Amino acid sequence: MGSQDIEMMGSFEYCKEYKGIHILEPFYQVRELQTILRDKNTSRSDFKFYADRLIRLVIEESLNQLPFTDCKVITPTGATYNGLKYKSGNCGVSIVRSGEAMEQGLRDCCRSIRIGKILVESDADTHEAKVVYARFPEDISQRHVLLMYPIMSTGNTVSKAVNVLKEHGVKEECIILSNLFCTPQAVQTILDSYPKMKILTSEIHPVAPNHFGQKYFGTD
Amino acid sequence: MAAKINTLDPPSSASSESDILETQGDVSEVFIEGELEEERSGDFYNTPASPITVPYCPRPPSTGSQRSPRSRRQRTTSLNQSSKKSAAESMIRTQHRTIYTAGRPPWYNSEGQKVEPFVIGICGGSASGKTTVAEKIIESLGVPWVTLLSMDSFYKVLNEKQHEIADRNEYNFDHPDAFDFELLISTLQRLKEGRKVEVPIYNFVTHSRETRTKTMYGANVIIFEGILTFHHPKVNEILDMKIFVDTDADVRLARRLRRDINQRGRDLDGVLKQYTSMVQPSFNHYIAPLMSHADIIVPRGGENEVAIQLIVQHVQTQLQLRGLKLREELAQAYATNKQPRPDTVKLLPTTPQIRGLHTFIRNKDTPRDEFIFYSKRLIRLVIEYTLSLMTFIDKTVETPQGVFYHGNRMATGKICGVSILRAGETMEQAVYDVCKDIRIGKILIQTNLQTGEPELYYLRLPKDIKDFKVILMDATVATGAAAMMAIRVLLDHDVQESNILIVSLLMAESGVQSIAYAFPKVQIVTTAIDPEINDKFYVLPGIGNFGDRYFGTEPDYC
Numbered sequence: 008m009g010s011q012d013i014e015m016m017g018s019f020e021y022c023k024e025y026k027g028i029h030i031l032e033p034f035y036q037v038r039e040l041q042t043i044l045r046d047k048n049t050s051r052s053d054f055k056f057y058a059d060r061l062i063r064l065v066i067e068e069s070l071n072q073l074p075f076t077d078c079k080v081i082t083p084t085g086a087t088y089n090g091l092k093y094k095s096g097n098c099g100v101s102i103v104r105s106g107e108a109m110e111q112g113l114r115d116c117c118r119s120i121r122i123g124k125i126l127v128e129s130d131a132d133t134h135e136a137k138v139v140y141a142r143f144p145e146d147i148s149q150r151h152v153l154l155m156y157p158i159m160s161t162g163n164t165v166s167k168a169v170n171v172l173k174e175h176g177v178k179e180e181c182i183i184l185s186n187l188f189c190t191p192q193a194v195q196t197i198l199d200s201y202p203k204m205k206i207l208t209s210e211i212h213p214v215a216p217n218h219f220g221q222k223y224f225g226t227d
Numbered sequence: 228m229a230a231k232i233n234t235l236d237p238p239s240s241a242s243s244e245s246d247i248l249e250t251q252g253d254v255s256e257v258f259i260e261g262e263l264e265e266e267r268s269g270d271f272y273n274t275p276a277s278p279i280t281v282p283y284c285p286r287p288p289s290t291g292s293q294r295s296p297r298s299r300r301q302r303t304t305s306l307n308q309s310s311k312k313s314a315a316e317s318m319i320r321t322q323h324r325t326i327y328t329a330g331r332p333p334w335y336n337s338e339g340q341k342v343e344p345f346v347i348g349i350c351g352g353s354a355s356g357k358t359t360v361a362e363k364i365i366e367s368l369g370v371p372w373v374t375l376l377s378m379d380s381f382y383k384v385l386n387e388k389q390h391e392i393a394d395r396n397e398y399n400f401d402h403p404d405a406f407d408f409e410l411l412i413s414t415l416q417r418l419k420e421g422r423k424v425e426v427p428i429y430n431f432v433t434h435s436r437e438t439r440t441k442t443m444y445g446a447n448v449i450i451f452e453g454i455l456t457f458h459h460p461k462v463n464e465i466l467d468m469k470i471f472v473d474t475d476a477d478v479r480l481a482r483r484l485r486r487d488i489n490q491r492g493r494d495l496d497g498v499l500k501q502y503t504s505m506v507q508p509s510f511n512h513y514i515a516p517l518m519s520h521a522d523i524i525v526p527r528g529g530e531n532e533v534a535i536q537l538i539v540q541h542v543q544t545q546l547q548l549r550g551l552k553l554r555e556e557l558a559q560a561y562a563t564n565k566q567p568r569p570d571t572v573k574l575l576p577t578t579p580q581i582r583g584l585h586t587f588i589r590n591k592d593t594p595r596d597e598f599i600f601y602s603k604r605l606i607r608l609v610i611e612y613t614l615s616l617m618t619f620i621d622k623t624v625e626t627p628q629g630v631f632y633h634g635n636r637m638a639t640g641k642i643c644g645v646s647i648l649r650a651g652e653t654m655e656q657a658v659y660d661v662c663k664d665i666r667i668g669k670i671l672i673q674t675n676l677q678t679g680e681p682e683l684y685y686l687r688l689p690k691d692i693k694d695f696k697v698i699l700m701d702a703t704v705a706t707g708a709a710a711m712m713a714i715r716v717l718l719d720h721d722v723q724e725s726n727i728l729i730v731s732l733l734m735a736e737s738g739v740q741s742i743a744y745a746f747p748k749v750q751i752v753t754t755a756i757d758p759e760i761n762d763k764f765y766v767l768p769g770i771g772n773f774g775d776r777y778f779g780t781e782p783d784y785c
Contacts, residue, residue, distance in 0.1 A: 032576070034615035035635060042634025046624035060661060064611060067604070071578045080590035083771025084761060090586025091579060116604060218627045 025198045031068050031209040037061070041188075041209060045216050054222050061187055061209060062112035062157070069185040069207045070116060073097055073151055098144050101155040102127060102168050105220035109155040109185060123147065125171055127164045136167040141175075148176030154184045159208075160215035162193035169201055179203040190215050344374075345545050346419055346449045346465055347538075350456035350517050351472030352510045353401070354482040356528025357452045360472050363529055364450065367539040374418060374443050378453020380426050381411040385434035393434055401509030403458050412461045418449050419465055422719045447546060454509075457517040467545070470538065471521035474528045476507070569743040572751045575612050581605065581754055588732075589770050598776055602653065602702075605732055605754055610657040613698055613730050613752050617642070641695045645688065647672055647713050650702035650774035654730070658698060668692065670716060672709040674764075681709045686716065693721035699729045702773040704753070705764045707738030714746055724748040732773070733757060735766040 031037055040061040043049050049057075070093075078092040099113045103126040110122055123143035129136040144150065152172060156165055165184060172182060180203040189208045193215075197206060220226075347364065349357045365373050382405055385393055392398045399405065410427070417424045425440035457463055457471075480502060487498045518524060525534040575581060587593050587601040617639040626632050644658040648671040655667050671685035689695065697717055704710050710729050717727055725748040734753045737760055742751055759767040775781035 034612070035617070035619040036611065036614040036637070038635050039619060039637055042622055042624055042632065042636060045626045045632040045634065047627045048624070056663065060611070063607065067580055067608060068578075071580045073579075075579050075583060078586065080586055081592075082589045082768045083591040083776070084765050084767055084769045086768030088586065088589045088768040090589065091582050092586060093579075093583050118600065212632075214626065214628050214630050214632075216626060216628065 025194060027198050027202065027205045028194055028211075029068070029072070029205060029207045030211065031065060031207070033210075037064065037209060040064075044187075044219070047218075051222060051225055058108065058157075058187075058219070058223055059112065062109050063115065065185050065187060065207060065209055066109065066112040066116055066153075069153055069183055072183045072205050072207060073153075096149055097151045097153065098123060098147060099153045099155060100125060100143065100147075100168070100172065102164060103140070105157050105223065106155040108220070108223045109157060113153065113155065123152075125168045127167050129164060136163040138167050138171050141171050143172075143175055147172070148178075150177070151181045151183070152177050154182055156184065157187040158215050158217060158219045159184075159186055159189035159193040159197075160217060161190075162196035165193070165197055166200060169197070169204065183207060187219070188212060188215050343419060344421065344447055344449050345542055346415070346451065346467045347542070348456045348462070348466035348469045349450060349452040349472060350469070350514070350521065351454070351474065351528070352476075352479055352514050353454055353506060354479045354486075355472045355474040356530075357472050359529025360470065360525060360535065361450045361452050363535045364538060364542070365448075367535060368448060368542060373447070374449045376415065376418065376426065376443065376449065376451045378406065378411070378451070378456060380429055380441075381407045381414075382429045382434070383407045384436055390434050399505055399509065401454060401506055401513070403455055403513055406455065406458075408459050408462070412459065412465070415449075415451060415462060415465050418443065421715075422721070448542065454514055455517070457520040458513065463520055468523070468538070468542070469521045471518045471524045472528045473518065473524050473526050475526075476510075478527075480507075568739065568756075569747065571743055571747065571749060572739055572756075573612070573616060573753075574756060575609060575752075575754045577755070581608065584608075585733075585755055589768065591771065595776065595779055602732065602773075602777065603657065606654045606657040607660065609730055609732060609752060609754050610654065610661055610698075613728055614661060616728065616750060616752065617696065639696045642698065643668060643689050643692065643695045644698045644700060645670060645692075645713070645717070647699065647701040647709055648685070649778065651700040653702055653773070653777050654700040658700070666695075670713050672712050674709075681712050683712055683716065688717075688720060692717070693723075695722065696726045697722055697728070699727055701729070701731050702733070702777075703766060703770055704729070704731045704734040704738040704742070705760050705766045706735070707741040708764075710738065710742055711745055714742070714749055718746075728752055733766060733770055735760045735769075 040057050043057045044054065044061065073093055075091045075093045078090055080088050080090055082088050097117070098121040099110065099117075100123040101107045101110050103124055107124075113120060113122065121144040124140070125138060125142075126140035127136050128139050154165070154168060154172070156168070159165055169179075169182060173179065179201050182201070183205045184197070184207065186206060186208040188210050189206070190213055191211055192213075194206060194211060197204065347361075349361055351357045361375055365375070382400065384407075385398070389398060414424045414426060424443050426443050427436040427440055429435075430437050451462075451466070457466075457469060463469065483502060483506075484495070484498055488495060523534065523538060525531050525538075529535075584601050584605045588598055588605065593601075614637075617637050619635040620638040621633065622636040623631050623633050642662060643666040644655060644662075645668040646652045646655050648669055652669070658665055658667065666689045668688035669685070670683070670688075672681050672683055674680070675682050699710070699713055699717065701710055701713070710731075714724075714727055714729065718724060724746055727746070727748075728750040729742060730752045732753065733755050734751070735757050739751055739753075739756055742749060757766045757769060761767050765771070770776070772781060
C-alpha cells in the first residue's frame with residue numbers, strides 16, 4: 008500500500024496545479040463519509056444515506072462556483088445587510104445513470120431548477136463512450152450548467168458529455184462538473200481538453216469506487 | 228380550656244403521617260387541652276432508645292392500633308405525596324396563588340458561575356407546623372423557583388430484621404439513626420451547587436427506596452425541613468438560615484390527637500402511648516436541644532405572621548445582594564471589554580453560498596416558504612460543519628476494488644442534540660438527517676417580558692446525557708443569555724464542558740464573547756457573527772425574530 012500512498016500524494020499535488028479543480032475542504036466528517044462509501048462492508052441503506060450526505064455537500068459547494076452580484080437587503084430590525092444575489096439562468100445536467108443520484112441533492116438546494124439529461128454508453132470492449140440520448144432546456148446556451156456525475160475514472164464519459172453541451176452552444180467556462188470521486192488521470196484528461204471548465208470534487212484518488220451506481224441504485 | 232388552631236398544617240415529618248389532601252380542608256378546630264396534660268406528663272423526660280431497641284409503641288406513632296398493620300402502612304405512604312408535592316419543578320398551589328408557574332430565572336452570574344442558592348433549614352418537632360412555615364415563606368417570598376426538600380426522603384432502607392421490628396411498630400423513626408445522613412448531606416450539597424439530584428422516594432410499606440426517584444434541581448431558594456434538620460454539623464454548615472419552629476407541646480400533641488382520633492378513628496390510649504414512649508422522648512432528647520443551633524425560633528409555627536415576615540425580608544435582602552441582572556450585565560460587559568475572538572469560536576467559511584442564503588433569510592420581505600427553505604439549507608450546512616468538529620480516528624477499509632482505503636471514522640461515540648425551544652427546534656430535522664437515530668433533548672427558555680431575563684420553563688434530556696457529546700441548538704444568539712442558561716443546565720446535569728457545542732445560524736459578537744468567556748471549553752459554531760445588539764436585544768443587522776418568522780407567528784404590523 009505504501010507505494011500507492013505516495014502515488015496518490017504525488018498525483019494530488021500535480022492535479023492542484025490546474026486552475027479549474029476545486030476540492031471540497033477535507034473536513035474530518037467528509038473523510039468519514041468517503042470511508043463509509045468505499046468500505047465494501049457498508050450496507051446498502053447506509054451507503055445511500057451517507058452518499059446523499061456527501062452529494063449534498065458537493066452540490067452546496069458547487070453552487071459557490073455560480074455567478075452572483077452584490078445586493079443590499081433590509082432586515083426586520085430595519086438594518087441593512089450587505090448580501091449577494093445569485094444570477095438566474097442556471098441549470099443542472101445529469102449524466103445517466105449515476106449522475107441522477109445527485110439530482111435530488113440539487114433539487115434540495117434549488118427547488119425549481121431545470122435539469123437536463125445525457126445518456127452516455129461506453130463500449131464494453133473499446134471503452135469508447137458514445138452519446139445515446141440528450142435532452143436539455145431549450146435556452147441552455149445562455150445558461151451556466153452544473154454537470155452531475157459522481158464517479159470519474161477515465162474521464163471519457165464526461166468528455167463526451169461536455170462535447171455534447173458545447174455542441175448545444177454552452178460556453179466552456181459556464182460548465183461546472185459536480186463530482187464525488189475522481190482519479191488524477193480523469194482530472195488531467197478533462198482539464199487538458201477543456202481548460203476553462205471547473206471541476207468540483209470531494210476526492211482525487213487513483214482508485215475510483217466504481218461500484219457507486221450499482222450500490223446506490225441496488226442493481227448489483 | 229380551649230385553643231383554636233387556624234391552620235391545620237400538613238405535616239411532613241415521618242412521625243406525623245396524615246395525608247395532606249385529607250387535612251387541608253379543615254380550617255379551625257377546637258379541642259380540649261386539659262384532658263391530655265396528665266397522661267403526657269409522666270413520660271416527659273424519657274430517654275428514647277436507638278431505632279431498633281424501643282420495645283413498644285408503634286411507629287409511625289400516629290397510626291392507630293385499630294387498623295391492621297397493612298392499612299396503617301399504606302397510609303404512611305401518603306407521606307410521599309407531601310414530598311412529591313414539594314418537588315421542585317412541579318407547581319405548588321397555595322391558597323392564594325400558584326407558585327412555580329413562571330420559569331426559572333438565572334441562577335448563575337454573567338460569568339456563568341453559579342450563584343449559591345439561599346438554603347433555609349426548618350427544624351421542629353412533629354406536627355409543629357414546619358411545612359406551614361415553609362409554605363408561608365415560599366408564598367411571601369414571591370421567588371418562583373424554590374426547592375422544598377423533606378428529611379422524610381432520607382429514611383434508611385431497613386434490613387429484614389429491622390423491617391420486622393418496624394412491622395411490630397417498634398422501630399423508632401424519630402431517632403437520628405433512622406436517617407441516612409450521608410445521602411442527605413450529599414444531596415443537599417449538590418442542590419446547593421445547583422446540580423441536578425435524584426431524591427429517593429421512601430416507601431413506608433417496604434421500608435425501602437423505590438426504584439424511581441424524584442429529580443430536583445438547585446433553585447434560588449432551597450428549603451430543607453424535617454424533625455432533625457440541625458442534628459448533623461455538616462448539614463448546619465450548608466444551611467444559610469436556621470429556623471426552629473417551636474410550637475407548644477400541647478398544641479403538637481393536640482394536633483396529633485385530633486388527626487388520629489377524629490380522622491382515623493383510633494383510640495385515645497393508643498395514640499397517647501405511642502406519643503409518650505417514642506415521639507415525645509425523642510423530641511426532648513434530640514429535637515429540642517437543636518434549638519440552640521437555630522438563628523430564629525418561631526413560636527406558634529405558621530400562625531406567627533410577624534416572624535414569617537421578618538424571615539422573608541431577610542431572605543429577600545440576601546437574594547438582592549446576590550441579585551442578577553444577567554442580560555444587561557452581559558451586554559455591558561462586552562461593551563467595556565472587547566477582546567479578540569477566542570479559538571473555541573468556529574465560524575463557517577463565509578462562502579458565496581452562505582452569504583447568499585443569509586441574504587434570503589435576513590431580508591424582511593422574504594416570504595415564509597422561502598425563509599423556511601433557505602434557513603433549512605443553512606442549518607444543514609452548519610450541522611454538517613459541526614460534525615466535522617467531532618473527534619475522528621484513522622480507519623482502513625477494504626474496498627470492492629480490492630485495495631485498502633485509509634480513511635477515518637468518528638470516535639465520538641455518543642452524540643445527542645438538544646434544542647433550545649422554540650427557534651432551536653427548527654434545527655432538529657437537519658440533525659436527524661445527518662445522524663441516524665440521534666436522540667434529541669429539549670429545553671424551553673423564554674424571556675420574561677418584564678425583567679428581560681431568560682427563564683427556564685421546561686426540560687427533557689436524554690437520561691444519561693452526562694456521557695454524551697451535546698449539540699446544543701439555537702437559531703440565533705444575541706446576548707447569549709438563553710444559550711448560557713442552557714449550557715448551565717447541561718453542566719448541572721454533569722455534561723462535561725468540553726463536550727458541549729453551541730450551534731446557531733447567527734450570533735452577535737457580544738454573545739459569542741460572553742459565552743466564550745463564561746464557558747471557555749464550549750465550542751461555538753455559527754454561520755455568521757454580527758457586530759451589534761439593539762436595545763431590544765435583537766442582533767443587528769440580524770434576522771429578526773427567527774422563531775416567529777419560521778413558524779409564522781410574527782405580530783402584524785398593519
